[in-house]
Amino acid sequence: MQNIFSKCGYTMVMENSNTLNQQGSGASNGGAGSSGANSDQQDIKYDISIPEADLERNKQYAEFVESKMPKSNHLRNLIMAFVVGGIICIIGQILYDLYGFIFSDQKEINAATVITLVFLGCFLTGLGIYDKITKHAGAGSIVPITGFANAMASPAIEFKREGLVFGLGAKLFLIGGAVVVNGVAASIVVALVRMVVRAIWGIG
Amino acid sequence: MKQLGKYTKVFKSKPLISAAFSIVGPSEAKGPLKAYFDYTLKDDTWGTKTYEQTEQKMQQFAIDSVIEKAGLQKGDIDTIFAGDLLNQIISSGYTARAFDSAFVGLYGACSTFALALIQAAIYLDGGFADTVVCATSSHYSSAERQFRFPLELGVQPTPAAQNTVTGAGAVVVSAGGAGNTKTKPVVKNTQVGSQVNNQAGNQTNNQATNQVAITMATIGKVIDYGITDVNNMGAAMAPAALSTLETHFSATNTQPSDYCAILTGDLGEVGKKILIELAKEKDIDLSHNYQDCGVMIYNTRGKKIVGGSGAGCCAVVFSSYVIKRMLAEDISDTKGDTIGDTTANEAQSKMAETQKEQNNTQNKKPLKKVLFVPTGALHSPTSALQGASIPCIAHAVVLERV
Numbered sequence: 001m002q003n004i005f006s007k008c009g010y011t012m013v014m015e016n017s018n019t020l021n022q023q024g025s026g027a028s029n030g031g032a033g034s035s036g037a038n039s040d041q042q043d044i045k046y047d048i049s050i051p052e053a054d055l056e057r058n059k060q061y062a063e064f065v066e067s068k069m070p071k072s073n074h075l076r077n078l079i080m081a082f083v084v085g086g087i088i089c090i091i092g093q094i095l096y097d098l099y100g101f102i103f104s105d106q107k108e109i110n111a112a113t114v115i116t117l118v119f120l121g122c123f124l125t126g127l128g129i130y131d132k133i134t135k136h137a138g139a140g141s142i143v144p145i146t147g148f149a150n151a152m153a154s155p156a157i158e159f160k161r162e163g164l165v166f167g168l169g170a171k172l173f174l175i176g177g178a179v180v181v182n183g184v185a186a187s188i189v190v191a192l193v194r195m196v197v198r199a200i201w202g203i204g
Numbered sequence: 205m206k207q208l209g210k211y212t213k214v215f216k217s218k219p220l221i222s223a224a225f226s227i228v229g230p231s232e233a234k235g236p237l238k239a240y241f242d243y244t245l246k247d248d249t250w251g252t253k254t255y256e257q258t259e260q261k262m263q264q265f266a267i268d269s270v271i272e273k274a275g276l277q278k279g280d281i282d283t284i285f286a287g288d289l290l291n292q293i294i295s296s297g298y299t300a301r302a303f304d305s306a307f308v309g310l311y312g313a314c315s316t317f318a319l320a321l322i323q324a325a326i327y328l329d330g331g332f333a334d335t336v337v338c339a340t341s342s343h344y345s346s347a348e349r350q351f352r353f354p355l356e357l358g359v360q361p362t363p364a365a366q367n368t369v370t371g372a373g374a375v376v377v378s379a380g381g382a383g384n385t386k387t388k389p390v391v392k393n394t395q396v397g398s399q400v401n402n403q404a405g406n407q408t409n410n411q412a413t414n415q416v417a418i419t420m421a422t423i424g425k426v427i428d429y430g431i432t433d434v435n436n437m438g439a440a441m442a443p444a445a446l447s448t449l450e451t452h453f454s455a456t457n458t459q460p461s462d463y464c465a466i467l468t469g470d471l472g473e474v475g476k477k478i479l480i481e482l483a484k485e486k487d488i489d490l491s492h493n494y495q496d497c498g499v500m501i502y503n504t505r506g507k508k509i510v511g512g513s514g515a516g517c518c519a520v521v522f523s524s525y526v527i528k529r530m531l532a533e534d535i536s537d538t539k540g541d542t543i544g545d546t547t548a549n550e551a552q553s554k555m556a557e558t559q560k561e562q563n564n565t566q567n568k569k570p571l572k573k574v575l576f577v578p579t580g581a582l583h584s585p586t587s588a589l590q591g592a593s594i595p596c597i598a599h600a601v602v603l604e605r606v
Contacts, residue, residue, distance in 0.1 A: 134358025
């Protein structure tokens with residue numbers, strides 16, 4: 001045994017672990033290959049982790065790759081995100097002002113504005129335009145609510161072909177799920193912080 | 205022994221590539237190699253309901269067409285070697301059900317095409333088959349969904365991200381030498397559909413004596429330099445390409461200058477640069493006749509794109525550009541001429557490109573000996589999410605005009 005494993009260049013340590021051994025040999029629960037083995041079989045510690053020499057080489061290579069990577073144009077990305085995000089907000093503001101003529105209640109105006117923006121996000125996603133905007137605008141079109149609409153509509157389009165129940169139904173929140181779960185988790189943390197701050201200093 | 209060292213196989217019977225066929229999607233058809241492709245799609249669904257079906261349709265069409273191009277019947281094919289990127293290589297599996305041949309499904313990620321060529325050569329050299337087909341395919345939209353995000357989701361591409369090529373390539377490989385009676389030499393121009401490029405039709409006179417043979421191959425070993433960024437495949441795969449090149453050169457006692465061209469599969473601009481530098485450290489000079497299929501297939505200069513990738517990438521470049529250049533087919537559009545006698549030096553090739561645009565009738569030497577080294581990243585979306593690094597592989601195939 002020792003010879004076979006040492007050929008692979010990995011370390012192998014024999015251990016006299018009786019507890020593990022008993023679990024393995026007495027197993028009728030389909031345990032990994034050890035059922036039916038001799039009761040005196042020793043537990044093998046078989047290590048598949050990367051050898052240390054390789055880790056050092058990998059580190060050097062990562063540094064080398066980093067020096068060869070094309071750089072993102074951060075200034076251009078920032079400006080694009082600012083401009084596009086700003087335009088989306090201006091559209092939202094225009095809608096908000098216009099809905100002010102129709103509705104009198106603040107809540108109704110808010111809801112109508114959001115609904116319209118989500119609709120526009122989904123509509124542009126369906127037309128295949130929204131992802132092209134985001135290619136250039138980055139967070140400028142991901143952060144506004146239209147970006148969330150895009151994150152919901154795009155899996156809907158993609159997975160419709162896999163059926164309505166286990167395709168669309170199951171995978172609709174493929175991206176949105178991450179946003180919702182992490183958003184809720186983050187809001188709990190923020191609320192806790194606010195609660196503590198208010199309790200101690202009485203502000204917030 | 206048909207083996208040199210541990211990894212390199214020598215095919216003394218010289219299996220011949222009897223025909224090659226390539227089919228690409230609309231965006232590849234806009235690239236520099238457009239004149240070389242046999243068939244281009246006008247839209248990327250090609251009348252099917254899903255992109256997976258489109259990919260399968262492309263592969264099946266490529267195999268069907270290449271059999272016809274070789275002057276054969278479907279029944280003449282003993283074995284089909286095929287692979288693709290989708291889970292359980294479905295494109296190939298569904299394709300193979302349409303043929304009355306043994307099917308060997310292969311997975312080597314983007315290197316699958318080389319793997320198929322090597323398996324084919326081994327079968328033919330060993331006398332286990334007479335005429336076989338190798339094919340691989342990939343589709344931007346099906347790969348995007350499997351490996352990344354839904355298509356319409358807005359994502360800002362990272363600078364080193366590559367584009368999966370929509371396309372399929374297929375070749376017929378037949379036993380070389382006297383045993384080969386079924387097949388005729390390559391390159392009859394078929395008129396499949398109306399979209400077949402007319403430019404590809406201009407044939408030269410002496411091509412009946414020219415054939416492309418697979419003479420040697422080096423099967424690579426898996427190399428992992430710890431890169432975990434799936435948007436930086438070029439950097440992950442470059443060490444694998446280097447390892448295979450190094451093994452191949454030392455086993456065959458050759459050097460880069462012994463080949464008219466050395467072509468990697470889909471390293472992209474980033475991986476290409478890294479490979480050239482890594483090779484320099486090992487005293488392998490790749491600065492003159494080396495090019496990357498992923499860089500060749502798209503107009504990468506000045507665009508936010510570093511190159512193509514996918515199992516179809518090297519397959520379509522091989523079965524269009526490489527084969528046609530090796531057989532010295534006269535392609536009037538010379539913009540795709542990025543390898544061979546011209547130097548790979550960035551500045552010079554830029555100049556050469558502008559010159560070529562002015563002078564489309566420039567003469568080209570046919571490629572006599574090509575070292576084809578597609579690379580593949582053997583990770584999965586699951587392993588990537590679990591933070592595992594990307595194991596990579598490269599296979600080298602030596603093609604010679606005989």
